[in-house]
Amino acid sequence: MPITRRLTLLALAAALAGCATTSSNVATVGAYRDTIDLAGRLSVNYQKDGKQESMTGAFDWVQRPGSVDLTLANPLGQTMATIQVRPQSATLTQAGHAPLSEANIDTLTQRTLGWPLPVSGLRDWLQGYAVDAQGQRFAASPAKNEVSTQDGWRLRFVEWQDPNAAKPLPRVIHAERSAVGDIQDLSIRIVIDPAGQE
Template structure:
């Protein structure tokens, strides 16, 4: 039960404990041979999930970095302490937690759920953050009056684009960026919903 409440407990832990885990050094490097251009997003997240019959919730900020198929996701508590670092590459995935050995797997979703009680669909988010379905996988998309995705269903998730922001300076004309994304896992698995509010960003 304590493991399912890991992030919530970290957010309210004693200051001296938080100071000891304020940073996490990623143990997995990005794979070579991917696109050299890097994109970054920052913002806030809130996750609500059920585990062992209990409703849980956690919130904080995130930093997302992608380079081709390489992705790194940092989750940070409201007090500014790094709670977890997720690294996903074509060769595998790693979850780094404070004061624990790295956890490795072919993909990261199961790692997150086992350790933290909830998972983020990292492989899908690589495209969903750009307002598009992941290539090569079945998806259904509805669009708003401006032709932007309104609801996207893919990989067992429903993704709702609640708000949009103006394109970054230098971006392609009409390339609007999501501002708020609500995601909910479909099917018979334990309920899980995630809200992302993305900061405005400048073109890298």
């Protein structure tokens, strides 16, 4: 798989995505947490150079105050790449390739993919939060599950881990953008695994 395609999947996974497993302390408390561990799967569809592209993958997302570590695997479970995001730097590493680093993840993914990976957004999205187009804090719920973000994403929180919780955690998230650099009609589906499962 070409490096650009692999990096695109990685970026989208961190995205989003990603599909995720919430740690038990996050699953039982609905408030936003700086410390979470997520794992799961995602699927990505987009157009580039007039061609329709689609990918699937799995990832592990480890979030701590001021940092994110992301591992992206292909459908066979083989690690494709890792990303480390720290306050002063972001590093992407692939097997057989020298690590790539920049001052931040947006600069790194802009350099390698042609568009920035919204890691700061994903820190919120994976817990059911976002910053809306007016710059206001948005807390998703089964009754209020769609939002357009300040940076141009359209989010829909489709399913929930426990829809009856005081602040439900998302299980399925759809994220879309009409254009990101030379990528058109970008659509990411994130499926978050139940808590306690890999």
